[in-house]
Amino acid sequence: MKKNARLFVISAPSGAGKTTLIKQVMARFPGVSYSVSHTTRPPRPGEIDGKDYFFVTETTFKQMIDAGEWLEWARVHAHYYGTARSFVQKQLEAGNNLLLDIDVQGARQIMASGLDPVTVFILPPSVEVLRQRLATRGTDSAQTIALRLENAKKEITWKDRYRYVVVNDDLAAATEHLCAIFEQEMISGERKMDSSDV
Ligand code: ADP
Ligand code: 5GP
Numbered sequence: 001m002k003k004n005a006r007l008f009v010i011s012a013p014s015g016a017g018k019t020t021l022i023k024q025v026m027a028r029f030p031g032v033s034y035s036v037s038h039t040t041r042p043p044r045p046g047e048i049d050g051k052d053y054f055f056v057t058e059t060t061f062k063q064m065i066d067a068g069e070w071l072e073w074a075r076v077h078a079h080y081y082g083t084a085r086s087f088v089q090k091q092l093e094a095g096n097n098l099l100l101d102i103d104v105q106g107a108r109q110i111m112a113s114g115l116d117p118v119t120v121f122i123l124p125p126s127v128e129v130l131r132q133r134l135a136t137r138g139t140d141s142a143q144t145i146a147l148r149l150e151n152a153k154k155e156i157t158w159k160d161r162y163r164y165v166v167v168n169d170d171l172a173a174a175t176e177h178l179c180a181i182f183e184q185e186m187i188s189g190e191r192k193m194d195s196s197d198v
């Protein structure tokens with residue numbers, strides 16, 4: 001791995017605004033690639049296979065577990081999600097900055113991997129605001145929303161294990177905070193490379 005390649009890991013309870021914030025970061029930092037995860041959950045309207053996720057069957061997912069092909073994987077909200085080891089290795093070896101949008105179980109595996117990730121937890125202002133955002137988004141059933149809120153309470157207890165916590169209350173302020181983290185971490189990655197070149 002080239003020393004300037006940064007591995008960013010972002011987690012948040014569902015509905016906290018992670019997808020919205022990540023879109024803003026990706027638009028601002030074209031030098032950061034998005035790691036497309038695999039999932040067994042069905043696509044939501046508008047989601048594209050290979051762009052939002054690789055949508056796979058549970059059989060395929062489990063075969064990949066047995067073959068050791070996941071860098072990390074987890075069962076989240078009753079579905080499987082995973083990051084392919086080969087994809088991450090290739091990106092980091094090529095010196096490309098990479099962003100992983102994964103849950104707290106997956107983040108924990110990456111934290112233990114020795115890859116020195118830059119970890120960010122997106123925190124909603126409150127669980128009530130989270131409930132409202134999930135309802136307004138309109139992509140999930142009442143049952144799914146209830147499950148995601150229950151999980152959110154557990155996920156939030158993990159926030160202190162992350163290097164940074166960004167509260168997504170005002171969207172513009174949260175975007176600036178997250179972009180400042182990316183800027184700072186990419187500069188410090190380049191400095192590390194410069195000093196190792198001497
Ligand atoms: P996640 O990816 O974390 O599940 P989304 O990015 O899909 O969350 O956001 C959930 C909903 O909340 C969306 O409808 C989004 O437009 C809205 N949202 C995101 N951030 C804010 C914010 N700061 N204030 C109000 N609404 C927001
Ligand atoms: P959603 O179904 O709303 O797209 O995602 C649900 C949760 O799964 C989110 O917390 C998201 O970050 C997480 N997730 C997405 N991809 C992965 C992955 O590859 N690994 C893990 N561990 N979690 C993932």
